[in-house]
Amino acid sequence: MTTQLSEHITTEHTEMAEVLVKIVRDKHLWLEQRQQNQPLASFKSLLKPSDRSFYDALNTGKAAFILECKKASPSKGLIRDVFDLDYIASVYKQYANAISILTDEKYFQGNFEFIPQVRNQVTQPILCKDFMIDTYQVYLARHYGADAILLMLSVLDDETYQTLAQVAHQLNMGILTEASNEAELERAVALQAKVIGINNRNLRDLTTDLNRTKALAPKLPKGTTIISESGIYTHRQVRDLSAYAQGFLIGSSLMSEQNLEIAVRRVILGENKVCGLTRPNDAAQAYRAGAVYGGLIFVEASPRYTTPESARVTMAGAPLKYVGVFQNHTVEEVAQIAHELQLSAVQLHGNEDQAYVNQLRKALSADIAIWKAYAVSDQLPAPLAQHIDRHLYDSKVGQQSGGTGQTFDWQQLTQVEGVMLAGGLSPENAKEAAALGCNGLDFNSGVESAPGIKDTDKLQQAFQKIRDY
Known part of the structure; x- marks a missing residue:
């Protein structure tokens, strides 16, 4: 032969x-x-x-x-x-x-x-x-x-x-x-x-x-x-x-x-995140559904607010990569919590500008990523240029940005590389959102039965929709 x-x-x-x-x-x-x-x-x-x-x-x-x-x-x-x-x-x-x-x-x-x-x-x-x-x-x-x-x-x-x-x-x-x-x-x-x-x-x-x-x-x-x-x-x-x-x-x-x-x-599902985790069981359900990231909100005004102590309990529920959500905190506060909890990333939801990010980058260890959230209403804000590992676009309704349960016009997204998509994501629109090709989707209220309480069925359905291609 x-x-x-x-x-x-x-x-x-x-x-x-x-x-x-x-x-x-x-x-x-x-x-x-x-x-x-x-x-x-x-x-x-x-x-x-x-x-x-x-x-x-x-x-x-x-x-x-x-x-x-x-x-x-x-x-x-x-x-x-x-x-x-x-x-x-x-x-x-x-x-x-x-x-x-x-x-x-x-x-x-x-x-x-x-x-x-x-x-x-x-x-x-x-x-x-x-x-x-x-x-x-x-x-x-x-x-x-x-x-x-x-x-x-x-x-x-x-x-x-x-x-x-x-x-x-x-x-x-x-x-x-x-x-x-x-x-x-x-x-x-x-x-x-x-x-x-x-x-x-x-x-x-x-x-x-x-x-x-x-x-x-x-x-x-x-x-x-x-x-x-x-x-x-x-x-x-x-x-x-x-x-x-x-x-x-x-x-x-x-x-x-x-x-x-x-x-x-x-590779198969994308780098998806379930945000607003407040309980270890919810972290476990998010992980079981297919999430890569779990979001912990350290903003007191949020109905999903968690303290570093409570966050540690939540984190014990599943081996997700955890992202801390901050809004107009001092650089020192963000760095302290990030290092204390060994977060994978910090997500900035306030008025943090490039100078703030530059300072924060120096204060964080190299293995902690920086994500910047932008509130979108009529048009997409210009992203910060340096030291941002992920740009997260979320909906703004009135004066509230994030946690609105509303989507924004996705047609505004001309660039999806390095982008996380948030705002009103649910099992109903997860397939369409995933098809945009962003790095990942960021779920919150759309997979809940009540603020801070994740719904197992909705989580499963959302990730099944993501895999439907």
């Missing part, structure tokens, strides 16, 4: 082609050794067809996520030094449509043993991601419990692809067919691939360009499930690409984050 690099890669991507040639050459050596140590005859007769459909898992009518277990890669080196598969599985099983596992040992520090370790803890189909060049690998992947395999057209000729695909389908396994350029895309279509992964990585210099998905996806026939791969780090990117792809394969950007739960939420 022969394996060759596609013509397009050998001519236009020679530098990376050399790496691929080396990987494939090493894979042949690995194959020879593995087949001696674990002959196909020793397990082939024991194989049973997969009972988890990769194709069905990706076709739910919503954007699908293949979340990846990846310890290292040739381009990044070691990505996740503490590679706790049980922890990774416990997070991924809540969000993934399918779970990808790297099994290549030499270049990705993978292992086939990883497959059953994860599969036994989840209900999703498992994709074995490796440099498949021989039918032995397909049988081996199924032996360890894989429900699908990756076939890369950059390293396979059409005949070998068809041979591997035939074995996979005999075992009821799905196939993710990867194409990294137009020539491979045409081959994938001719080979009648059901699920085509468009690799956004440039195989010459390893850079990523998400426009590759936008350029290639429209060339595929209707009915093809398109997966965008590589270079996806933010929810805004996912929203943008969801007009072109039905799903996303995300690995490195998640694996490089220590807090995997928060990292997955950020």
Whole structure:
């Protein structure tokens, strides 16, 4: 059985082609050794067809996520030094449509043993991601419990692809067919691939360009499930690409984050906040619904006012990233509370100007972000220019800004990068608000049964609407 690099890669991507040639050459050596140590005859007769459909898992009518277990890669080196598969599985099983596992040992520090370790803890189909060049690998992947395999057209000729695909389908396994350029895309279509992964990585210099998905996806026939791969780090990117792809394969950007739960939420749901938390149970419900941030209001005039002592009790309810809301406090007061409670961010809701922010930045430790809230009525106020990590736009009704339960005209938002949207957000408008592409939504009265009392059903409904894309 022969394996060759596609013509397009050998001519236009020679530098990376050399790496691929080396990987494939090493894979042949690995194959020879593995087949001696674990002959196909020793397990082939024991194989049973997969009972988890990769194709069905990706076709739910919503954007699908293949979340990846990846310890290292040739381009990044070691990505996740503490590679706790049980922890990774416990997070991924809540969000993934399918779970990808790297099994290549030499270049990705993978292992086939990883497959059953994860599969036994989840209900999703498992994709074995490796440099498949021989039918032995397909049988081996199924032996360890894989429900699908990756076939890369950059390293396979059409005949070998068809041979591997035939074995996979005999075992009821799905196939993710990867194409990294137009020539491979045409081959994938001719080979009648059901699920085509468009690799956004440039195989010459390893850079990523998400426009590759936008350029290639429209060339595929209707009915093809398109997966965008590589270079996806933010929810805004996912929203943008969801007009072109039905799903996303995300690995490195998640694996490089220590807090995997928060990292997955950020990409799939956005950096959403539930503000005005006054009880630990409400913090727990906000976290359970999918929030990244919890808001604690230290403004005495607010019906959701909390003291630092009470806030500490609330914070014990859930591992949210907590944001303190302040209004015309002194720099010293803000810094003291922020450090005392180890807040992730401080949100300024008063008349704080650039000079105030400059002072505050010096007073806060570098890991505490500064958010500035702007009251919007007829038009969007000009944002402060320096040391602001998030710009939060909230409604102003009469003299009251924030906590009004009213929305403002979202058409005024011409820039959504680095923006949190607040003001009258509820389950009724959460889907529309999320579609704007802001960094996150800030819920408060719209998910309450009474001021400061969050409603579990409304929280769940709001986050279900956010995920409805």
